[in-house]
Amino acid sequence: MTPSQTAVRPDDAPEPTYTGPVEDYLKTIYELERATGTATTTDIAHRLAIAPASVTGMVRRLADQRLLKHEPYRGVRLTQAGQRVALRTLRRHRVIETFLARVLGYPWDAVHDEAERLEHAASDELVDRMATALDEPTVDPHGAPIPSRDGTVNDRRYASIADLPLGQRARLVCVSDDDPARLRYLAELGLTPGALVVVLARAPFEGPLSIRVGDPGRAADHAIGPALARALLVEPS
Amino acid sequence: MTPSQTAVRPDDAPEPTYTGPVEDYLKTIYELERATGTATTTDIAHRLAIAPASVTGMVRRLADQRLLKHEPYRGVRLTQAGQRVALRTLRRHRVIETFLARVLGYPWDAVHDEAERLEHAASDELVDRMATALDEPTVDPHGAPIPSRDGTVNDRRYASIADLPLGQRARLVCVSDDDPARLRYLAELGLTPGALVVVLARAPFEGPLSIRVGDPGRAADHAIGPALARALLVEPS
């Protein structure tokens, strides 16, 4: 667990405020860049559920504000300034999710949608107070790392359970959080962060995986599809 | 303390969602109507810190949506539907203020600005969870009544300390919440909801009031201006 610097703040200028849509674009681009190297127009459009032409328009505005660089027909890359805004928004989102789950008893499949709106309305002051009340949490309810106040984040890459060698014991680290129904299903299977998992068998041709979930004695076996498997990140143990 | 019906919900239709600006207009109009009978263009503009011409435009849109009736050059009145939205927003605002103060330790002069934004992003679900966690509070940190889930509110009128007879003992019920500096000053003077107050003297020609604040033994005397006095609501006791 080596937290590594991914963005620095160059000075103490009072960070300007951005609109909700702008924060969501930057957050999405940050995650796409991290996942696939560069963020393309279509990917961004798909994630935000808007038309590709709309993305082109917003990307031009964000480039004007030096929040990203746009290579037409190629993709976009966040600047340091853009990354800073993205990480601040990601911190808000994840601190809020954690607060809703731990303090207000929200089920883990309901926190994401609520946080998706609150992240744009909550002040840094509020988010910091929540973080303090939670004793400075480092991961959100789905296992995603929470960036620190000063914009550093644990950006360690984990393997997906889809790539885990047969028989290798591992801990579930993180699950993707955007589909409530999927999250409810995962909880039913005991697939929450920290759970012990082993892959028993993997069927060929994009077939299902047989997995054993849970600590010895209370383990249960399940079969999951390859798409679901790719959304589960694990750490061998 | 007789809670009286100020709005009813006619059916169980899923209340549509409104934009932040719309909610703020309706909330402001509700309060102006309550305070002065009718809400005028200039009053609304002044409260929301926007140009009167902008208010005329928005009022037309709100009238189109049957949220209020507009008599040109005369003023506006909320419809039942408009009142319902106003009270729901007011409930959110006040529950959020109370939560910030009691659970997260916010000072009472900082909760209003934060709630002014969060009230538009928080779901009813979240607000109800906050209210439950607070054991269904009935007043916010400034003493204003919190509308219930079903849209009823204690709309009892209180006298201002400016109108209190000399020597009459009274309890401070509610202070206006929009000026942080004023709130900090009131706290310094011990003028928080529940405080015992007596008017000792009142200078003529809009002069200052001499008041005694606090329970016998720990009481202190202060002089306050008439404008400040009008912002302090009391209940004789």
Place this chain on the structure above:
DNA sequence: GTGGCGATTTAGCCTAAACTAATTATCATC
């Protein structure tokens, strides 16, 4: 009743952020 003045509305403009339809660029394939 007429003037004047403050309150209000109208007219015209702007920005953000979305859309659809049409055009253009890139790239793999023949």
Place this chain on the structure above:
DNA sequence: GATGATAATTAGTTTAGGCTAAATCGCCAC
């Protein structure tokens, strides 16, 4: 090296919610 298929951009439109400047209304004083 020409050709589609796919991705991306451009062009033009829409809606919400602001703005300023100009016109108009309501009402009080004379």
